[in-house]
Amino acid sequence: MAGVLTQEELKKIDAYWRAANYLSVGQIYLYDNPLLKHPLDIKHVKPRLLGHWGTTPGLNFIYVHLNRVIKKYDLNMIYICGPGHGGPGMVANTFLEGTYSELYPDISQDEEGLKKLFKQFSFPGGIPSHAAPETPGSINEGGELGYSLAHAYGAVFDNPDLIAACVVGDGEAETGPLATAWHSNKFLNPAQDGAVLPILHLNGYKIAGPTVLARIDRSELESLFAGYGYKPYFVEGSEPEKMHRLMAETLDDVIGEIKLIQDEARLKDGARPQWPMIVLRTPKGWTGPKEVDGKKTEDFWRSHQVPLADLAEKKEHLKLLESWMKGYKPEELFGEGGEFKRELAELAPQGDRRMGANPHANGGLLLKDLRMPDFRDYALEVPKPGVVVAEATRVLGKFLRDIMKLNGQQKNFRAFGPDETASNRLSALFDVTNRAWMAQTITEDENLAPNGRVMEILSEHTCQGWLEGYLLTGRHGFFSTYEAFVHIVDSMFNQHAKWLKVTRDIPWRRPIASLNYLLTSHVWRQDHNGFSHQDPGFIDHVVNKKAEIVRVYLPPDANTLLSVADHCLRSRNYVNVIVAGKQPALQYLDMDAA
Amino acid sequence: MAGVLTQEELKKIDAYWRAANYLSVGQIYLYDNPLLKHPLDIKHVKPRLLGHWGTTPGLNFIYVHLNRVIKKYDLNMIYICGPGHGGPGMVANTFLEGTYSELYPDISQDEEGLKKLFKQFSFPGGIPSHAAPETPGSINEGGELGYSLAHAYGAVFDNPDLIAACVVGDGEAETGPLATAWHSNKFLNPAQDGAVLPILHLNGYKIAGPTVLARIDRSELESLFAGYGYKPYFVEGSEPEKMHRLMAETLDDVIGEIKLIQDEARLKDGARPQWPMIVLRTPKGWTGPKEVDGKKTEDFWRSHQVPLADLAEKKEHLKLLESWMKGYKPEELFGEGGEFKRELAELAPQGDRRMGANPHANGGLLLKDLRMPDFRDYALEVPKPGVVVAEATRVLGKFLRDIMKLNGQQKNFRAFGPDETASNRLSALFDVTNRAWMAQTITEDENLAPNGRVMEILSEHTCQGWLEGYLLTGRHGFFSTYEAFVHIVDSMFNQHAKWLKVTRDIPWRRPIASLNYLLTSHVWRQDHNGFSHQDPGFIDHVVNKKAEIVRVYLPPDANTLLSVADHCLRSRNYVNVIVAGKQPALQYLDMDAA
Numbered sequence A, B: 001m002a003g004v005l006t007q008e009e010l011k012k013i014d015a016y017w018r019a020a021n022y023l024s025v026g027q028i029y030l031y032d033n034p035l036l037k038h039p040l041d042i043k044h045v046k047p048r049l050l051g052h053w054g055t056t057p058g059l060n061f062i063y064v065h066l067n068r069v070i071k072k073y074d075l076n077m078i079y080i081c082g083p084g085h086g087g088p089g090m091v092a093n094t095f096l097e098g099t100y101s102e103l104y105p106d107i108s109q110d111e112e113g114l115k116k117l118f119k120q121f122s123f124p125g126g127i128p129s130h131a132a133p134e135t136p137g138s139i140n141e142g143g144e145l146g147y148s149l150a151h152a153y154g155a156v157f158d159n160p161d162l163i164a165a166c167v168v169g170d171g172e173a174e175t176g177p178l179a180t181a182w183h184s185n186k187f188l189n190p191a192q193d194g195a196v197l198p199i200l201h202l203n204g205y206k207i208a209g210p211t212v213l214a215r216i217d218r219s220e221l222e223s224l225f226a227g228y229g230y231k232p233y234f235v236e237g238s239e240p241e242k243m244h245r246l247m248a249e250t251l252d253d254v255i256g257e258i259k260l261i262q263d264e265a266r267l268k269d270g271a272r273p274q275w276p277m278i279v280l281r282t283p284k285g286w287t288g289p290k291e292v293d294g295k296k297t298e299d300f301w302r303s304h305q306v307p308l309a310d311l312a313e314k315k316e317h318l319k320l321l322e323s324w325m326k327g328y329k330p331e332e333l334f335g336e337g338g339e340f341k342r343e344l345a346e347l348a349p350q351g352d353r354r355m356g357a358n359p360h361a362n363g364g365l366l367l368k369d370l371r372m373p374d375f376r377d378y379a380l381e382v383p384k385p386g387v388v389v390a391e392a393t394r395v396l397g398k399f400l401r402d403i404m405k406l407n408g409q410q411k412n413f414r415a416f417g418p419d420e421t422a423s424n425r426l427s428a429l430f431d432v433t434n435r436a437w438m439a440q441t442i443t444e445d446e447n448l449a450p451n452g453r454v455m456e457i458l459s460e461h462t463c464q465g466w467l468e469g470y471l472l473t474g475r476h477g478f479f480s481t482y483e484a485f486v487h488i489v490d491s492m493f494n495q496h497a498k499w500l501k502v503t504r505d506i507p508w509r510r511p512i513a514s515l516n517y518l519l520t521s522h523v524w525r526q527d528h529n530g531f532s533h534q535d536p537g538f539i540d541h542v543v544n545k546k547a548e549i550v551r552v553y554l555p556p557d558a559n560t561l562l563s564v565a566d567h568c569l570r571s572r573n574y575v576n577v578i579v580a581g582k583q584p585a586l587q588y589l590d591m592d593a594a
């Protein structure tokens, strides 16, 4: 056990963690007196207490340990924060590593900056409590739980050097989208894609009760992850020193294993590997108050949000807060002027290696235009309106095929959909690529390959999550699905549209490629499948969203569809919804008119 | 192996299965000549071929084997058909057991009836191709995949004698909602609830490619289900005789195990059992054409829908269809007049034991009114509008608490929600009941018990699915959640509203209790959580649905909320959406005015 960390390193890592915890608690509670230079008074405390403490110390613990391996192995890593309500932790860490002040110079690395840092959190005119677009390094808001793992996989497709460390809340793990996203490993090719390192944040509780995964036998938990195709490593405990050692050792092992898998796969094609993952079992609200008003708080759901409330009425709560914060020994962490001690700051990686500054988490920085053929070359000849019959999406398929081909070198274009690419008449894509598939194959299989660029899993949530992750890291793609079932992702659509809307006002967030939906099988052609398959309501749902973000297109024929698709694939920061027919239909416009 | 079935029984079971397969193919293809008394001619074939063959033989195989154990053990069982697109199989089986003709006398048990049975399927003015409300014995339409397992669990809560056999498509199993619904076993109490028997229908393919679960190692698959808390039994093969024996033997084992679990739990409380489940690995399109135009079809995705098409152009396809259907030896199955041979018909259970006639699948038949206290007794005194401040949902909580109490004997009322019951100020419920919890507990836990009636899992999909299953089997309940996140179930809401709409025109479907949403944290009170938590769009989404089904209520204060809740809980066949504040707010109306 002694091997990985020297006593000196351990002390520093622990101090760094305490600093992040200190800043997190400060954000939740303090309005003033950020270094606790004065005895804590109620006037230093925010009038309304908001935020989530419970998940935060675990997130901070992970962050500092990832920093260590990033430096040690010069890793290209991003941090996907499933329990995005742990926003204080993400803010604290990006502040400690320096990214925050670079992007928001007003939040400086001194006492004044600390005060502003604390005050702005969840405060009118300040920053949201979640890992929102405002948060450096974030591509997963995490307000609506369940999408972290799909985002992580989307981020690493075609990014062979990138590792997405993905913290999954054990509550979040109960959601449907998260529960199926584990299977994404059957679609990830270690030869050309990066790696996802899932870290199950098993802190035992959600808002007001235990989580399922925390209350099943260890053997069941192990089986579950083995069944999902992972090799779980357990890091369990509450005693900081032991936990630091264990986490450091485990991360070394796990990073070694990822490298090994990648090296082997890059030498020669092989079977799907069993990817490592970490189960981190720690107390919820770790290092927070053990009891409040005689009730168990640390290691319990009571620490989910703000463990100490009513500070104005309850003097002892104020005292408890003060001793809690002082327990982190801020004087060992920050200098007189509030600057983070240099020997601790040095633990963070440098420049773009900092997770808050990694350009993959600000995909617009990396975005390259698609190479596009001239869509007019695919035009259907329509000598006279209403005479030629054609399947519009089949015509589109050829255009998409050639886009796929033209960007085969750049590797920045993928198609996503729940097993309906062929049914939606886009099979031309299979002339130039395959479905991504890392699971077993048989000789009769068609169009399956580890390096396929058509992503098909029967989960609209996973498709959408992958695509979002892919776009947010600076690539291009589209989601093709039946109109009737796109409501399955109404909610994800909402969150992504909100994300885009917010980023418009964040100068350092560079525009990303639009999220393009290609919806087929529209109502008046759904006689086959019956009532459950009929639903044009998505358009209503969509136009509800701010028009500045969402565009809806209803191209009546093949040539209009081509021109619309061309436009949408070039656009930035929109959600484009294209509703098109896959059935034979009369064609109206020739290409000039379209 | 010889033990369970005599040779005679085996022959009959096989014949019954062939009959169901014959009728399924007939529905997909035939317009006339139902008994193939005449050489098959193109004029006997439907002009447009629709429907899904691939899943159907497996569904039929399961049905006849369930019939056997129902009779043998006098089981009270319903059949939840995950791959609802296998509608032809559900129709065929309910026809063979006699239910269909009882409910639809026009579809009689003779040649004329057979002809109509075939013709109506997926035909203008006929019946849908899915396990729709029109299908006897169905509570899961299955058009939108993913909800079967949650429906099954919802159906058996508080139904100690009921077994819901739940067929899960291996494609369906990739969806998020299905992937997390396996964990429902942590909320099912064998002492007071019935049992779910999941049968994974591992036929290897979805529309156009393999499924994930079919292409991982057997050991991974076993681990996955062990991890989900089940004991998997494998029934794998394609040779009918062997498969009949194996399935019969396995079902006997599995039913025995369920009984044992229940007997033990009903003697004394115990730990959560490991419930049995079946993995049925058979060829997709089993017994269908092996090859079509030289391409692998049986045991491949090509048999997903209509394996033989273009019968008018391709004479050999017509021939193939004829020999395929004749291969089932209809003359051994049906008499001259088209009646199902008596010695085969006898294999089906009688009366209400038939899965198509089980009243649990037509819940309105079993529905009992809730016992309701007078909501006026909970009224807040509002001497003058705009003076009293109160938390409306907290007032409602007391009313709900007493409804819970009054129906404690009837056991037909439950509350559902994703970990937010307390946060939504409904904690009064915990005065009289607990959260349902069959997983591990620790001494500090509060309000957790195996017989709890508050159902909390961090999956809006599972909550909604459970509630739907609970309502469809004739009970009452409500779903309480944050308004912002209810979009997660937009799509399930759609499907349920459609179901209700259709049942209005089906006289034998009796009205069921309404699906009641209680949405809290509405926009103007969401300063805490930020932008991701703001979304009033659900109301727009909802009112899009036919007004005859959906009612939206926006009670401005506590007393109006009480009166609205009272009304909604008494109503039938609606979806009621109640949007209410949980935060302190001014109260306007006294109870008379409300």
Ligand SMILES: Cc1ncc(C[n+]2csc(CCOP(=O)(O)OP(=O)(O)O)c2C)c(N)n1
Pocket (backbone or CB within 6 Å): A052, A054, A055, A083, A085, A142, A143, A144, A145, A146, A168, A169, A170, A171, A172, A173, A175, A201, A203, A205, A206, A207, A211, A284, A304, B418, B419, B458, B485, B488
């Ligand atoms: C889809 C969704 N449903 C409900 C909520 C409300 N909610 C916020 S935090 C939380 C508990 C999260 O538990 P977990 O993922 O374990 O995070 P942690 O315990 O680490 O805070 C819930 C239910 C949500 N944010 N998203």
Ligand SMILES: Cc1ncc(C[n+]2csc(CCOP(=O)(O)OP(=O)(O)O)c2C)c(N)n1
Pocket (backbone or CB within 6 Å): A418, A419, A458, A485, A488, B052, B054, B055, B083, B085, B142, B143, B144, B145, B146, B168, B169, B170, B171, B172, B173, B175, B201, B203, B205, B206, B207, B211, B284, B304
């Ligand atoms: C949520 C959803 N997405 C997509 C579809 C379109 N679809 C219909 S059947 C099918 C394949 C289903 O595969 P499986 O569940 O294995 O059923 P089976 O192979 O037995 O037909 C798909 C993707 C759907 N019905 N529901």
